[in-house]
Amino acid sequence: MDLDDTPEQVTHRAQARAWLEQNKDQAPVLSGPGALQDEDEIIAARRAWQGRLAEGGLAGVTWPKEYGGQGLGPIEQVICSQEIARAGVPGILDAIGVGMLGPTIIAHGTDEQKSRYLGPMLHGDEVWCQLFSEPAAGSDLAAVQTRARQGEDGGWRLTGQKVWTTNAQFAAYGLLLARTDPDQPKHKGLTMFIVPMDAPGVTVRGLRQISGEAEFNEVFLDDVELDEGAVVGGVGNGWGTALTTLMFERVTIGLGGEGLGYNSVRFARGIAADEHARRDPEVRKQLGDIVSELLAVRFTGYRTLTALQRGQIPGPEAGLAKVTIVNGAIKAGDLIADVLGPDALDQGSEWAYMISFLPGLKSAGGTEEILRNTIGERVLGLPPEPRLDKGIPFSELRSKEGAAT
Numbered sequence: 001m002d003l004d005d006t007p008e009q010v011t012h013r014a015q016a017r018a019w020l021e022q023n024k025d026q027a028p029v030l031s032g033p034g035a036l037q038d039e040d041e042i043i044a045a046r047r048a049w050q051g052r053l054a055e056g057g058l059a060g061v062t063w064p065k066e067y068g069g070q071g072l073g074p075i076e077q078v079i080c081s082q083e084i085a086r087a088g089v090p091g092i093l094d095a096i097g098v099g100m101l102g103p104t105i106i107a108h109g110t111d112e113q114k115s116r117y118l119g120p121m122l123h124g125d126e127v128w129c130q131l132f133s134e135p136a137a138g139s140d141l142a143a144v145q146t147r148a149r150q151g152e153d154g155g156w157r158l159t160g161q162k163v164w165t166t167n168a169q170f171a172a173y174g175l176l177l178a179r180t181d182p183d184q185p186k187h188k189g190l191t192m193f194i195v196p197m198d199a200p201g202v203t204v205r206g207l208r209q210i211s212g213e214a215e216f217n218e219v220f221l222d223d224v225e226l227d228e229g230a231v232v233g234g235v236g237n238g239w240g241t242a243l244t245t246l247m248f249e250r251v252t253i254g255l256g257g258e259g260l261g262y263n264s265v266r267f268a269r270g271i272a273a274d275e276h277a278r279r280d281p282e283v284r285k286q287l288g289d290i291v292s293e294l295l296a297v298r299f300t301g302y303r304t305l306t307a308l309q310r311g312q313i314p315g316p317e318a319g320l321a322k323v324t325i326v327n328g329a330i331k332a333g334d335l336i337a338d339v340l341g342p343d344a345l346d347q348g349s350e351w352a353y354m355i356s357f358l359p360g361l362k363s364a365g366g367t368e369e370i371l372r373n374t375i376g377e378r379v380l381g382l383p384p385e386p387r388l389d390k391g392i393p394f395s396e397l398r399s400k401e402g403a404a405t
């Protein structure tokens with residue numbers, strides 16, 4: 001038992017573990033011997049596995065039952081993530097859709113949008129992407145310049161560019177923040193839209209990373225037509241709708257250390273597997289430092305979970321979890337690379353992808369600098385930094401309420 005589980009949670013954990021035991025043979029193998037190599041095959045297998053997890057009640061755990069979820073709390077979601085990691089199988093493919101965009105549609109969408117989009121999203125039949133960031137609007141998200149203009153028939157036309165759009169290359173839909181009224185102050189003239197990624201005028205161009213993968217993309221929008229029903233949360237309410245997404249983004253990434261497997265047990269096990277490293281006092285000391293940081297962040301994460309379970313909104317201190325998990329995992333990856341040498345970076349090694357991907361997470365979900373400044377000012381009460389951003393208060397930057405992407 002990893003958390004201080006209630007009797008119901010003990011049962012929930014046992015059910016999740018039993019389901020995984022019975023079904024894990026169906027999970028796609030993504031690393032090590034027999035790993036799938038072809039990108040299309042990997043995506044197809046991961047979508048099918050997401051569907052199985054949803055049927056087994058291990059995806060969308062916090063979603064209401066009427067939309068295919070379990071109607072349970074975030075603690076039960078983390079229990080499932082822990083059991084998935086323990087079983088050594090992949091989690092859902094569309095963590096952005098199910099973890100952030102689906103909950104935004106549940107909170108702000110129309111009944112029609114909920115009944116049309118949520119089921120296929122949960123089961124991986126339609127993958128989603130988050131069309132928020134732009135070349136000149138990342139931390140300062142409310143500066144988005146993509147324009148949506150309404151025609152006389154009520155429909156909309158979109159023009160602009162998004163960037164760093166994870167999964168856009170195979171997404172069926174995107175949730176997009178656009179400027180609908182340039183005459184309003186910047187946080188007020190925004191609206192959220194659902195965009196079919198195969199609509200005429202949408203072009204997706206992959207951005208290749210050091211890992212060799214092209215997980216995120218530039219997305220160009222050239223006079224893309226949308227109907228009136230594409231608006232989520234009302235015209236002019238885009239910033240409020242985006243804040244809902246950012247809050248769920250923080251929860252997904254900040255608590256995601258459990259699900260993503262960036263935890264002390266995994267790293268300690270990886271290093272202990274090496275005979276020499278196990279005995280080397282310097283390696284042991286470094287591992288001890290990393291493990292204690294990750295354990296501390298784990299217990300801090302449990303405090304955040306308790307707040308969420310009680311329906312409270314965690315404060316800016318939650319951003320600390322993201323900074324610490326990412327830096328702890330990067331240090332662990334460096335140590336593993338030192339211990340295993342070039343083998344750690346071999347394609348198919350358990351660690352290669354993690355080592356090359358993790359530095360990017362310093363930017364994703366609120367950059368490290370923004371989060372550190374927010375924590376300094378709003379948690380520790382330190383004097384404010386001189387502004388680098390023409391005086392935009394931190395409370396209005398992407399770390400809003402400690403949001404973690």
Ligand SMILES: Cc1cc2nc3c(=O)[nH]c(=O)nc-3n(C[C@H](O)[C@H](O)[C@H](O)COP(=O)(O)OP(=O)(O)OC[C@H]3O[C@@H](n4cnc5c(N)ncnc54)[C@H](O)[C@@H]3O)c2cc1C
Nearest residue numbers: 130132133138139164165166360363364365367369389405
């Ligand atoms: C792996 C990954 C996946 C992503 N997926 C998505 C996605 O699916 N959809 C999406 O919309 N976006 C996505 N993003 C984009 C992400 O949200 C942005 O990278 C992030 O918000 C930072 O914006 P930026 O990259 O434009 O950097 P900027 O905001 O331009 O920042 C550049 C640098 O300046 C610093 N800086 C900026 N303002 C300040 C300030 N006021 N004070 C001090 N320092 C400051 C930053 O800390 C950073 O070091 C992803 C990013 C990554 C890395």
